[in-house]
Amino acid sequence: xxxxxxxxxxxxxxxxxxxxxxxxxxxxxxxxxxxxxxxxxxxxxxxxxxxxxxxxxxxxxxxxxxxxxxxxxxxxxxxxxxxxxxxxxxxxxxxxxxxxxxxxxxxxxxxxxxxxxxxxxxxxxxxxxxxxxxxxxxxxxxxxxxxxxxxxxxxxxxxxxxxxxxxxxxxxxxxxxxxxxxxxxxxxxxxxxxxxxxxxxxxxxxxxxxxxxxxxxxxxxxxxxxxxxxxxxxxxxxxxxxxxxxxxxxxxxxxxxxxxxxxxxxxxxxxxxxxxxxxxxxxxxxxxxxxxxxxxxxxxxxxxxxxxxxxxxxxxxxxxxxxxxxxxxxxxxxxxxxxxxxxxxxxxxxxxxxxxxxxxxxxxxxxxxxxxxxxxxxxxxxxxxxxxxxxxxxxxxxxxxxxxxxxxxxxxxxxxxxxxxxxxxxxxxxxxxxxxxxxxxxxxxxxxxxxxxxxxxxxxxxxxxxxxxxxxxxxxxxxxxxxxxxxxxxxxxxxxxxxxxxxxxxxxxxxxxxxxxxxxxxxxxxxxxxxxxxxxxxxxxxxxxxxxxxxxxxxxxxxxxxxxxxxxxxxxxxxxxxxxxxxxxxxxxxxxxxxxxxxxxxxxxxxxxxxxxxxxxxxxxxxxxxxxxxxxxxxxxxxxx
Numbered sequence: 001x002x003x004x005x006x007x008x009x010x011x012x013x014x015x016x017x018x019x020x021x022x023x024x025x026x027x028x029x030x031x032x033x034x035x036x037x038x039x040x041x042x043x044x045x046x047x048x049x050x051x052x053x054x055x056x057x058x059x060x061x062x063x064x065x066x067x068x069x070x071x072x073x074x075x076x077x078x079x080x081x082x083x084x085x086x087x088x089x090x091x092x093x094x095x096x097x098x099x100x101x102x103x104x105x106x107x108x109x110x111x112x113x114x115x116x117x118x119x120x121x122x123x124x125x126x127x128x129x130x131x132x133x134x135x136x137x138x139x140x141x142x143x144x145x146x147x148x149x150x151x152x153x154x155x156x157x158x159x160x161x162x163x164x165x166x167x168x169x170x171x172x173x174x175x176x177x178x179x180x181x182x183x184x185x186x187x188x189x190x191x192x193x194x195x196x197x198x199x200x201x202x203x204x205x206x207x208x209x210x211x212x213x214x215x216x217x218x219x220x221x222x223x224x225x226x227x228x229x230x231x232x233x234x235x236x237x238x239x240x241x242x243x244x245x246x247x248x249x250x251x252x253x254x255x256x257x258x259x260x261x262x263x264x265x266x267x268x269x270x271x272x273x274x275x276x277x278x279x280x281x282x283x284x285x286x287x288x289x290x291x292x293x294x295x296x297x298x299x300x301x302x303x304x305x306x307x308x309x310x311x312x313x314x315x316x317x318x319x320x321x322x323x324x325x326x327x328x329x330x331x332x333x334x335x336x337x338x339x340x341x342x343x344x345x346x347x348x349x350x351x352x353x354x355x356x357x358x359x360x361x362x363x364x365x366x367x368x369x370x371x372x373x374x375x376x377x378x379x380x381x382x383x384x385x386x387x388x389x390x391x392x393x394x395x396x397x398x399x400x401x402x403x404x405x406x407x408x409x410x411x412x413x414x415x416x417x418x419x420x421x422x423x424x425x426x427x428x429x430x431x432x433x434x435x436x437x438x439x440x441x442x443x444x445x446x447x448x449x450x451x452x453x454x455x456x457x458x459x460x461x462x463x464x465x466x467x468x469x470x471x472x473x474x475x476x477x478x479x480x481x482x483x484x485x486x487x488x489x490x491x492x493x494x495x496x497x498x499x500x501x502x503x504x505x506x507x508x509x510x511x512x513x514x515x516x517x518x519x520x521x522x523x524x525x526x527x528x529x530x531x532x533x534x535x536x537x538x539x540x541x542x543x544x545x546x547x548x549x550x551x552x553x554x555x556x557x558x559x560x561x562x563x564x565x566x567x568x569x570x571x572x573x574x575x576x577x578x579x580x581x582x583x584x585x586x587x588x589x590x591x592x593x594x595x596x597x598x599x600x601x602x603x604x605x606x607x608x609x610x611x612x613x614x615x616x617x618x619x620x621x622x623x624x625x626x627x628x629x630x631x632x633x634x635x636x637x638x639x640x641x
Contacts, residue, residue, distance in 0.1 A: 022260020023153035025244040028442045029060050029265055030235055032159065032435045033109035033408070034494040038269070039163075040407030041491065042276035043283075045218035046210050053269040055228040059235025060265055062510075064245055064258015067236055070513050071246035072254035078243045078449050079509045086513060087520035094527045096450045098504035099239055100475060101531075103443045105497035107479030110436050110443070112490045113408060117429045119317060120302040120412045129480045132433075136440035137473055140448060145247070148441070152244075155438040156264065162431030163271045169418035170278035181267075184274040187281050188213055194284035198400055203287060205401035207598035212280060222607065227495070230612040234498030237505040240442045243449065279410055282417045283403075291398040293384045299416035301376055302425060307344055308409025312387035312402050313351050314360065316379045321345040322364035323375070333361035352387070359386035408490050440476070447472035496538055496611040503617030504531030507625045515629075522629030530621030534613040541610035545593035545603035546586075557600070557607040566592055566602055 034052070041049040067079075076082035080099065084092035111129050118128035143151065171180030174187065191212045198204050210217040219227070235241065245261060248254045286297050293311065303309035307317030322330075325339035336357070340346045352360065363382040367373045388396050405413070411432070415425040448469065507526040512518040540548035549556055549566070558566070569592055573585035595601020608615060 019260055020149065020153050021244070021248065021257040022264055023156045024149040025064075025241060025257055025261040026264040026268075027152040027156035027159070027435060027438050028240040028244045029261055030056055030238065030241070031106050031109055031494045031497075032432070032439045033106075033113045033490050035159070035163075035268065035435075036113055036411050036432060037407035037491050037494075038272035039275035039279065039414070040405065040410035042273050043280055043405070043410050044208075044210075044407060046212040047215050048210070048217060048219040048224065050273060051219065051224045051227045052231065053272060055231025056235055057262065057266055057269055058228065058232035059238070060241065060258070060262045062232060062236035063238065063241050064261055065255055067510050067513075068242050068245035068258055069251035069254045071242055072249055073251045074513075075249065076246070078246075078446075079237060079239055079505060080450060082513055083508060083523065087508075087518075087523045091508065091520055091523045091527070094524055095505060095508065098500065098527060098531050099446065099450065102239075102497045102501045102504075103447055104475050104479050105493050105500070107440065107443055107476055108482045109490050109493040109497070110439055111480045111482075112493070114433070114436055116306040116308055116408055116412070116490075117433060119306040121426060121429065122305060132437060132440060133476055133480050135437055136444050136476065139437070139441040140444035140472075141469065143441070148445070149244075152438045152442070155434045158431035159435035160264075160268055160271075162428045162435075163268060163275065166414040166418055166424075166428065167271050167275050167278065169420055170275070170282070170414070173419060174278055174281055180274050180278075181270050184277045187277040191277065191280055191284065194281070194288055197288045198284065201288070203399035203401060208404065209400055212277070220607065223609070223612075226608050226612045226615040229618075230495065230499045230502060230614040233502035233506045233510075233614060233618055234500075237501055237509045238498070239446045239449075239501075239505075242509075243446070275414065276410070279414060279417060283405075284400075287398055287400055287403070290395075293388055293393075293396045293398060293402075294380055296380060296384075296398065297416075299413040302412040302416065303405060303409035304379070305375070306409060306412055307342065308406040308412065310348070310404045311384055311398070312391045312393065313348055314356075314379075314383050314387045315348065316375050317342070318345050318348045319360060319364055319367065319379050319383055320375050322349070322360055323367040326361070326364050326368040330361075333357045336361060336364070353390050356386050356390045359383060406490075444472055444476060447475060492611050496613075499538070499612055499614040499617075500531060500534050502614035503534035503621060506530070506614075506618055507621035511622055512625055515625075517629055517634060518625060519629045519632045519634050521632040522625045522627075525628040526621040526625035529624040530614075530617045533620050534617040537605070537613035537616060538610040541601070541603045542594065544590075545595075545601060546589045548603040549593045549601075552605065555605040556602050557604060558602040562592075562600070562602055 034056070038052055041052055071077075071079065071082050074082050074085060076085055080092045080095045083095050111132065114128050114132045115125035118125040139148070139151075167180050171178060171183060175183060195211060198209075216224075241261075245254050245258045248257050282299070291297065296311075300309055300311075301316070304311075304316040305320075307315050307321075309315060310318075321340050321342050322336050322345075324341070325336045328339050330336045330339050333354075337346060337349050340349060349357065349360075360383055363378045367375055367378055385396060388402070391402070393399070393402060412425075412429075415428050416422070418424065504527050507530055508523040512523045512526065540551075549558075566589070569585070569589045573582070573589050576582045576585040593601055593603045595603075600607065604610075605616065
């Protein structure tokens with residue numbers, strides 16, 4: 001294996017006051033897309049999704065008190081540089097490949113959030129993404145460490161304000177003056193009363209409804225443990241977090257910065273369950289009041305425009321997407337699907353019955369041809385009645401069964417829920433957008449930092465730096481293009497990327513740098529084994545579910561009825577003639593094996609979701625690290641303890 005030494009940075013950057021360092025590190029500690037989705041995740045599944053908060057906070061503590069001090073002691077500026085110093089540049093390059101994949105996936109989620117926020121403000125999402133991409137590239141290239149740290153600290157303050165201000169207003173609206181982070185417990189009994197009313201009136205869909213304070217309705221104990229461990233290990237080796245906390249250059253200072261980071265992030269995480277509770281109180285209040293579909297609550301408009309809320313399977317985003325299809329040449333309802341650019345819109349369109357499609361097409365044609373037409377008014381007056389009647393909602397009233405809000409969509413609804421002036425929404429999104437910009441710059445800087453280990457040293461030829469800038473910009477551009485495909489996968493993309501980080505980096509970074517007997521061969525094997533297994537499991541369960549299930553049927557937790565249905569679909573596929581019929585049967589087989597949000601699939605190991613594959617990959621990586629290291633000679637000295 002090729003060995004190459006990477007010298008330590010000659011001069012450490014100036015160390016900021018611990019609070020400022022903590023604020024800056026907190027802004028880089030975890031993807032903003034997941035923070036934005038946390039209140040919505042808890043709203044959807046109640047206490048089950050507190051696992052997200054627990055996993056994120058545990059990861060920051062683990063990274064701050066254990067992993068980052070190791071980097072600070074070594075003088076390394078990043079995890080890949082520390083691996084290069086200890087094991088050589090080959091190991092660093094393998095780790096860099098994992099980092100690139102992680103950054104790509106996270107950028108997809110961040111740009112998807114930008115698209116949603118822009119649509120909520122009725123601004124073209126593509127323009128907002130291009131602007132965010134340009135600002136991210138310029139900021140990553142032009143801002144020095146000190147200035148970037150200050151910008152990141154300000155962004156975290158704005159992000160906190162964008163969550164805490166709506167929380168304070170909602171709490172005051174519900175219960176008057178008080179401290180919302182502790183007083184929101186009073187909402188639980190009120191929510192329980194509203195849940196009983198919804199159940200008694202038959203207004204719920206049991207596939208999506210769950211009691212707010214009931215545990216293990218949406219997740220099994222095994223699912224919850226897997227999610228917590230995956231997030232904790234992924235955040236613990238999250239490259240931007242480690243680089244920011246380790247910039248203190250001294251282990252004690254790094255631990256102090258890590259403590260500040262954990263404390264500050266904890267305040268933000270504590271706001272998520274409180275926001276979810278107050279939002280559920282507001283939403284369930286509207287549902288139990290027999291709200292007519294012709295007079296929807298104003299807080300639904302922003303998430304509807306963003307495509308992150310639906311009523312009877314339709315949204316304003318679907319109507320606007322169909323109008324764009326009409327503008328680009330669709331002259332019949334059947335021709336709209338092929339011109340829809342958004343995967344979520346295509347899925348929604350395919351799920352509509354033919355009569356509803358015709359109604360939506362007519363409204364879309366009006367929206368596309370009449371300049372003064374309002375998408376929101378057309379949606380309420382034309383689209384919703386048709387969709388409601390098709391679903392058997394003769395009363396044309398809003399119900400929990402009719403309403404679906406994606407996790408990231410709830411945050412867009414909060415400003416209007418407070419009853420504050422409409423100007424509050426742009427201000428809230430400004431704070432959220434500043435945090436997204438810092439995260440984009442952070443991820444870009446992470447890619448640029450790979451230069452120190454992947455292309456030898458900073459003082460190398462200038463074309464190497466230019467090449468890396470081009471590669472980083474290309475990765476960001478690819479992520480921007482992918483982000484417009486399906487905003488509903490935002491949370492899955494973040495969890496999957498952190499899972500890959502845990503699988504590919506945790507054994508080598510957290511264990512390999514601490515264990516003196518670890519070797520370069522062991523670290524390389526751990527990275528390949530961990531990342532490879534994580535990618536195989538996630539791709540297999542999502543992209544090739546039928547083939548994955550048939551490879552590992554004994555490990556699946558599928559029920560007997562599910563297996564019988566799968567076998568029946570398999571027979572249909574085998575007997576179908578080549579062509580469209582064969583393709584349709586294969587698609588049905590894959591869909592059944594993959595499952596949905598409300599129906600478990602067959603393609604899994606013991607029911608574990610593909611996004612949390614690190615629960616399998618990290619132990620495998622650690623075992624491989626130990627086994628291979630014990631069989632190969634140690635060639636480098638361990639990092640200082």
